[in-house]
Amino acid sequence: MNINYIYVAICFIPLVLYIIKLRNFKLTVKKMVVIAMFSGLSFILSKIVFIQYPQGGSINLLSSLPILLVGLIYGPIEGMTTGLITGVLGLFGGYIIHPVQLFLDFIIPPMILGLSGMFGSDSRKKIFLGCLIVVFLKCCVHVVSGVVFFASYAAEFNMGPWLYSIVYNFSCAGVEGLLSLIVATILPIEKIKAEANKGHRASA
Secondary structure, eight states: OOHHHHHHHHHTHHHHHHHHHHTTOOOOHHHHHHHHHHHHHHHHHHTSEEEEOGGGOEEESSTTHHHHHHHHHTOHHHHHHHHHHHHHHHTTTOOOSSHHHHIIIIIHHHHHHTTTTTTOSSSHHHHHHHHHHHHHHHHHHHHHHHHHHSGGGGGGGTOOHHHHHHHHHHHHHHHHHHHHHHHHHHSOHHHHHHHHTTTSOOOO
16 A cells, blocks of 8 residues: 555544544534634635745734634634635635545634633643644644645655655744644633633533
């Protein structure tokens, strides 16, 4: 088996776990509104581009931040749902060459950002570490997509597919994600979380 298939299969693990967990998840009206608003905000921010890369990559205005915030404030399922909706919105006008590439570039990466609260949100260190890990994993999925579907572009820069994809994706998605996680770390997440969850039980 081509080892690239293994890398692709690993990238789908978050999506599979999300589907399994979703069966026992209940969504309140308030959370639905927040998820819809933050998904739309993420999509809008993704259209404010500072640097445009070939094949669709770009450095934009903190498009990861709304998804990171939902993950920190409400939890992984809410965060991943926000990422899923954002990814679907991103399909409009997106650069798609294969159904699997669609998932690797548009669906799974923003969903991973929703796991930002994996260590909790009661300290800036935990927030920073959780956001850093999900931004890194998001970029890794993009790297796999680049190796599998865009390797032909590497020769133009005298690079191997892996080096090209790493440089390409971490210099655009990585930079944007880093800026977003810095802002998320600075914000008073616990105060925002307390206000957002007022009158509601935390989801399991």
